[in-house]
Amino acid sequence: MPELVVTALLAPSRLTLKLLRAFMWSLVFSAALVAAAVYGCIALTHVLCRPRRGCCGRPRRTPPACLSDPTLGEHCFLTLRSSGLRLHYVSAGQGNGPLMLFLHGFPENWFSWRYQLREFQSCFHVVAVDLRGYGSSDAPRDVDCYTIDLLMADIQDVILGLGYSKCILVAHDWGALLAWNFSIYYPSLVERMAVVSAAPMSVYQDYSLRHMGQFFRSNYMFLFQLPWLPEKLLSMSDFQILKTTLTHHKRGIPHLTPNELEAFLYGFSQPGGLTGPLNYYRNLFRTFPLEPQELATPTLLLWGEKDPYFEQGLVGAISSRFVPGRLEAHILPGMGHWIPQSNPEEMHQYMWPFLQDVLD
Numbered sequence: 001m002p003e004l005v006v007t008a009l010l011a012p013s014r015l016t017l018k019l020l021r022a023f024m025w026s027l028v029f030s031a032a033l034v035a036a037a038v039y040g041c042i043a044l045t046h047v048l049c050r051p052r053r054g055c056c057g058r059p060r061r062t063p064p065a066c067l068s069d070p071t072l073g074e075h076c077f078l079t080l081r082s083s084g085l086r087l088h089y090v091s092a093g094q095g096n097g098p099l100m101l102f103l104h105g106f107p108e109n110w111f112s113w114r115y116q117l118r119e120f121q122s123c124f125h126v127v128a129v130d131l132r133g134y135g136s137s138d139a140p141r142d143v144d145c146y147t148i149d150l151l152m153a154d155i156q157d158v159i160l161g162l163g164y165s166k167c168i169l170v171a172h173d174w175g176a177l178l179a180w181n182f183s184i185y186y187p188s189l190v191e192r193m194a195v196v197s198a199a200p201m202s203v204y205q206d207y208s209l210r211h212m213g214q215f216f217r218s219n220y221m222f223l224f225q226l227p228w229l230p231e232k233l234l235s236m237s238d239f240q241i242l243k244t245t246l247t248h249h250k251r252g253i254p255h256l257t258p259n260e261l262e263a264f265l266y267g268f269s270q271p272g273g274l275t276g277p278l279n280y281y282r283n284l285f286r287t288f289p290l291e292p293q294e295l296a297t298p299t300l301l302l303w304g305e306k307d308p309y310f311e312q313g314l315v316g317a318i319s320s321r322f323v324p325g326r327l328e329a330h331i332l333p334g335m336g337h338w339i340p341q342s343n344p345e346e347m348h349q350y351m352w353p354f355l356q357d358v359l360d
Contacts, residue, residue, distance in 0.1 A: 035223035046237035057235035088136035093121030105173020115344035133276020146279040183297040202290040224281035304335035
């Protein structure tokens, strides 16, 4: 068929897609402005209630002692083959078994896996990375350095750079979103997955379009689409919004100590420390609309019944995309979003049986 004819036939579809994306971005930025007004009021309230803290975050000059806990493993750096960036990671149990790679969420870092590093190092080579832009890993400033494709290439480079041909992926929140994508596009590198509190991007997209309540739960994502303002709001009153997110008596991490809280705030308090993590969100809508994708990697999915950010209905939506027999899903009663830190014992009780045949 002549190229001119093909172009003419595809023109209506291309125009429709462009109009759909333009409409989507108009909604996203409208929601971003509303979210900015709401979070601006919250940040200003924190400043007025705690005037001594001022309008900026206090830079932490010394990392808290818990980040150097020797029982968690050895601190290392890996230069990635694809990008040349250096990623920081903590490693323990090398030579004890298969690679178990941990991917953290926001606003966290490798330290969010401290309980799992201790638990599984006897039978696995456990590695918890600081993702690109976080902690001691390299943090390019450009938004285009945080596309899903580049972040998946980072995971591939870590697995191969550590000398393995496959791994067990354990992931939470943003790390879990990356793990879902990685298992689709690099299935040969993933033997098993344990995913906590996150859905694949295509599932989240389709579910949110049918359930407006999920949009309200994810309102912060719209704020993060804006340049520079989210960094300013999150740092006001010495990062009080982040402190509240992590320590709230209902929505936060129970029993998080001040020292452990500082383990997360330390990286964000460094110059430009928030920009890299927020750039993940600024790339979130660039691939809209997404096609449904079949999920086939054997996966353990753990979901908190009281997760304030994601509805339980997403679990059923995820299940509907799976090849039969490949998903083991559990909604954990009374638990929230931060299961690896708030309920590590329960998480481990599900993980050990799920991984038993790998060890056998």
